[in-house]
Amino acid sequence: IEENIRYGNFGATQAEIEAAARQAYLHEQILDLPKGYQSDAQQLSGGQQQRIAIARLFLKNPPIIFLDEPTASLDAIATEQIKNSLDAIKQGRTVVIISHSLAQIVDSDCIYVMKKGEMVEHGTHLSLYEQRGTYREIFDASARSLNIGKLAKTLADDGDDVLDTAL
Known part of the structure; x- marks a missing residue:
């Protein structure tokens, strides 16, 4: 694992490697492995x-x-962990994300919507949603496929703070 991370900077020290793993929300999981940073990276899950x-x-x-x-191809928990890592890496740089997952792009400064190989819309999540075009169709279909109404009601009825942190 150590050498795999070091590939980003061959001159990196162990402390720099560990700092990078912390920023990627991975350090604690690496320490839980029997050989820590010397473990084989192939043992790790797709999200790791x-x-x-x-x-x-x-x-x-x-x-x-x-x-x-x-x-x-990641489960919901791994996806959330990756999203947290990506939110951290986005700071202070330009990041271009190609994704079918709206959760990955909803907070982007600018979203470009492609349809049949053509860019058909661009803007922020809110501006695209309000246009009621292709993005809105995709967003609404995604919400329906997740049964978002029932999920939100369950969370609201439970008094869970997930809705507060999500908003």
Whole structure:
């Protein structure tokens, strides 16, 4: 794992590698492994492997980052962990995310909507939603597929603070 993260900066010290892993929300999970940072990265889950790649980005510190479907094929918990890592890496740089997951792009400064290979809309989440075009169709379909109304009611009835932190 250590060498895999170091790939982002071959001259990185152990302290820098650990700092990058902390920023990628991975350090504690690495320490739980029998060999810690000397463990084989192939033992890790898909979400943990994604966070190793994000830790590499923290070491590299590029001004522009391109991400293609960063949470594809991950479960909900791993997706949330990746989103937290990505929120941290986005600070102070340009990040281009290609994603079918609205959760990954909803807080973007600018969203470009593609349909049949053409850009059909662009703007912020709110401006695109209010246009009632392709983005709104995708957003509404996504909300229906998640049964968002029932989820929100369950959380509200339970008094859970998930809705407060999500908003």
